Amino acid sequence: GAQSLEPADAIITALGSAAPRWVRESGLAVDDAGFISVNQHHQSPSHPHIFAAGDVAARTDRALAHSGVHAVFAGPVIAANLRSLLAGEKPRAAYHPRAHNLYLMNTGDGSAIASYGPFAAQGGWVLRLKHWIDRRWIAKYAALAKKA
Structure with missing residues (x-):
């Protein structure tokens, strides 16, 4: 697709994590x-x-x-x-990570960026997807809190 430079008020560089x-x-x-x-x-x-x-x-x-x-x-x-x-037992559950994970970032302008493996997308629909996923996630834990 076409590439372009967009004006920005600030540029943030993310370089990964460091152990405390x-x-x-x-x-x-x-x-x-x-x-x-x-x-x-x-x-x-x-x-x-x-x-x-x-x-x-x-x-x-x-x-x-x-x-x-x-x-x-x-x-x-x-x-x-x-x-x-x-319970005095050895841990048995193991975490098996997926090959790819969906990453969603709100860009603050009514849209968001999605990244999944080699694929990327941007737009208002990505922000709507992010909000839908976030609301579902929070609702799941809100329901757990009510049970406690």
Whole structure:
């Protein structure tokens, strides 16, 4: 498609994540970049009662992007493994990441950008999709809170 330069008030460069200093100082097993090492159960090999996911964790069995989407999907796995640990059992649930994840970013001008593997799109329809997904996600957890 056609490419163009658009005027901007500000340009933000996102260069990835960095592990916080406290992680390396915590005594937990960490990778070379200082992220908490975890197995497929998201359990620390050095401290089996510690679980981590998302931007602070690094899988020992595979490379995984430091992305919030992985923290979201690993959450139920960690919850199941904590229940197993509390019952005196070994964690059994494993997080199996998808090959591609959908990333949606509101651009603040009535549209959004979508990225899924090698595909990308932009427009108002992407923002409507983002809002629909966000509302469904929040409604799911609001229903859980009412049950508690």
